[in-house]
Amino acid sequence: MDSAALSVTFSLAVWTTLVLAVIGLPISYGLARASFPGRFLVEALISLPILLPPTVIGFYLLLAMSPTSPLGQLSKHALGQSLPFSFPGIVLASVIYNLPFTIRPFIAGFASIDPIMMDAAACLGLSRWESFIRIAIPLAWPGIISGMVLTFAHTVGEFGVVLMVGGSIPGVTRTLSVAIYDDVQALDYAAAGQTSLALVIFSIIVLSLTYALTGRRVPL
Amino acid sequence: MNQAQPLRAEFVCSDPKAFALDARIELSVDDFSISVLFGPSGAGKTTILRYLAGLERPTSGQILFRDETWFDSKKGIHLSPQARRIGYLFQRDSLFPHLTVDANIDAGIRRLPRSERNRRRQQLSGILRLDRLGRRYPAQLSGGERQRVALARTLAPLPRLLLLDEPFSALDQPTRESIRRELRDWLAPFGIPTLLVTHDRQEAIGLGDQLIVVDAGRTRQTGPVLDVIARPADATIARIVGVETVQPGRLIERQDDILCVDVSGTILRAAARPGSAELRPGQPVVVCIRGEEVMLERGTLPLLSARNRLSGRVANIEADGAIWKVIVDVGFPLSAWVTRSAIDEMPLEVGGDIRAIVKAQGIHVIGR
Numbered sequence: 001m002d003s004a005a006l007s008v009t010f011s012l013a014v015w016t017t018l019v020l021a022v023i024g025l026p027i028s029y030g031l032a033r034a035s036f037p038g039r040f041l042v043e044a045l046i047s048l049p050i051l052l053p054p055t056v057i058g059f060y061l062l063l064a065m066s067p068t069s070p071l072g073q074l075s076k077h078a079l080g081q082s083l084p085f086s087f088p089g090i091v092l093a094s095v096i097y098n099l100p101f102t103i104r105p106f107i108a109g110f111a112s113i114d115p116i117m118m119d120a121a122a123c124l125g126l127s128r129w130e131s132f133i134r135i136a137i138p139l140a141w142p143g144i145i146s147g148m149v150l151t152f153a154h155t156v157g158e159f160g161v162v163l164m165v166g167g168s169i170p171g172v173t174r175t176l177s178v179a180i181y182d183d184v185q186a187l188d189y190a191a192a193g194q195t196s197l198a199l200v201i202f203s204i205i206v207l208s209l210t211y212a213l214t215g216r217r218v219p220l
Numbered sequence: 221m222n223q224a225q226p227l228r229a230e231f232v233c234s235d236p237k238a239f240a241l242d243a244r245i246e247l248s249v250d251d252f253s254i255s256v257l258f259g260p261s262g263a264g265k266t267t268i269l270r271y272l273a274g275l276e277r278p279t280s281g282q283i284l285f286r287d288e289t290w291f292d293s294k295k296g297i298h299l300s301p302q303a304r305r306i307g308y309l310f311q312r313d314s315l316f317p318h319l320t321v322d323a324n325i326d327a328g329i330r331r332l333p334r335s336e337r338n339r340r341r342q343q344l345s346g347i348l349r350l351d352r353l354g355r356r357y358p359a360q361l362s363g364g365e366r367q368r369v370a371l372a373r374t375l376a377p378l379p380r381l382l383l384l385d386e387p388f389s390a391l392d393q394p395t396r397e398s399i400r401r402e403l404r405d406w407l408a409p410f411g412i413p414t415l416l417v418t419h420d421r422q423e424a425i426g427l428g429d430q431l432i433v434v435d436a437g438r439t440r441q442t443g444p445v446l447d448v449i450a451r452p453a454d455a456t457i458a459r460i461v462g463v464e465t466v467q468p469g470r471l472i473e474r475q476d477d478i479l480c481v482d483v484s485g486t487i488l489r490a491a492a493r494p495g496s497a498e499l500r501p502g503q504p505v506v507v508c509i510r511g512e513e514v515m516l517e518r519g520t521l522p523l524l525s526a527r528n529r530l531s532g533r534v535a536n537i538e539a540d541g542a543i544w545k546v547i548v549d550v551g552f553p554l555s556a557w558v559t560r561s562a563i564d565e566m567p568l569e570v571g572g573d574i575r576a577i578v579k580a581q582g583i584h585v586i587g588r
Binding site: 114116117119120121122123124125126127130134135138139141 | 273274275300301302305306307308310312314316317318327328330373374377
């Protein structure tokens with residue numbers, strides 16, 4: 001198996017999951033508790049990647065990352081490189097593409113908390129931040145775990161968006177699923193089969209571990 | 221700190237999507253006393269508590285605690301529950317399920333030094349009998365233990381006002397009674413003024429110093445428990461506080477300090493009170509008589525000071541523990557509380573002739 005592709009895939013999945021956990025937790029907490037006009041619009045936007053073909057998302061992301069765009073300018077200054085066909089580029093694409101797979105289970109987790117818990121925390125003098133960290137996150141844990149596992153596994157198997165934004169540069173943007181595609185194109189069915197089987201086994205292990213660790217409370 | 225100032229709350233909720241509320245509450249908050257928000261289920265008692273805690277925001281009004289403003293719609297002030305430093309004990313189980321008993325009690329006092337936290341936890345464990353429960357999780361506790369831990373957690377930060385929302389209603393009868401017996405002893409050492417919500421009359425009378433009667437979203441009458449029960453301001457309040465006999469009648473005349481009232485053809489003599497000065501002969505009134513104020517008598521008649529001797533028949537006898545309720549038809553149904561042994565000795569039976577005796581002070585007359 002292509003060990004460079006394995007390492008790219010693993011790094012991409014870890015980065016995507018971590019970035020989404022950090023931005024997804026406050027967003028989901030807010031969405032689960034607040035009701036405001038236009039809330040449906042925010043939820044629809046977040047869920048968009050479930051419906052849109054990955055190539056369409058990839059295409060627009062590629063446009064957005066072009067060197068002349070604001071995002072392109074920003075990355076030039078901040079990272080010293082342009083985003084298309086780079087590792088930061090596919091992380092960003094993957095974060096946007098995986099938003100619903102993180103946020104929806106997170107929201108389900110936060111929404112399942114009995115409101116009396118948050119009332120009790122407020123009356124005990126816990127600040128909003130303390131309530132969030134000490135009460136809300138531990139109580140929403142099954143939903144949070146399931147969102148992170150889904151995101152990780154989904155990123156490992158990602159193809160369209162990564163290929164559109166990152167191409168297939170070995171050791172930089174070539175992930176396992178892109179490698180399988182390349183192998184099949186090159187008629188190397190043995191290599192493609194090996195990698196595919198590895199991904200199937202990986203998925204089964206991840207899901208089993210999730211169910212075992214969270215005691216079946218995962219809204220997957 | 222200004223010790224003389226009370227908690228003064230006057231607020232209205234007129235949001236059509238929320239419970240309509242019009243509350244006026246004034247409590248002395250200098251030291252430990254229990255005020256009871258009392259009324260039927262669905263009267264808005266819990267909602268009033270939530271507004272006092274800052275968990276909800278009234279449409280308009282003012283909530284003043286000593287020299288602090290907790291809420292003022294005109295000035296746009298609405299303090300968060302955190303800033304009010306109150307203690308709230310919820311009706312349902314509100315312990316954090318992922319934390320041990322000790323960690324739950326520590327939840328509100330995490331900023332204190334460890335030694336002080338330990339001291340408070342030990343003090344609370346002693347008073348509330350929580351020894352050896354510290355490392356357990358809420359799921360491993362009984363309902364009564366859970367509510368005691370919740371009370372300990374609420375008391376640990378030494379709140380300035382304690383709000384108890386039907387804290388025993390989810391418990392089984394024996395547990396509820398034992399907690400009810402001990403609650404005053406548990407709370408007294410902390411000296412925290414307490415507002416208790418209940419729809420249970422026994423609980424209100426047994427625990428309360430002050431009574432605030434709530435009905436249909438309004439606070440109707442406030443005063444010392446026994447005063448409100450003895451002298452409800454109107455017939456609705458009389459029924460809510462459980463006055464057994466509430467009958468419409470007509471004031472016939474005043475003789476010095478005695479009011480003569482005609483209730484369904486029976487003449488009752490009631491002592492006039494300062495509040496009954498404006499009652500005029502001919503005016504429709506409501507007569508309230510508590511079951512405790514009525515004696516029953518059979519056989520020969522000794523000379524009695526009581527002004528009302530009413531002949532009638534026993535209409536019904538309702539068993540209720542050691543004290544039974546006897547309803548006598550004296551022209552209208554009059555309820556009396558009588559001990560079981562008295563019923564056996566007299567004996568009392570349904571349909572039997574009987575005389576009911578009520579002192580003039582035992583009859584409360586309200587204008588209609």
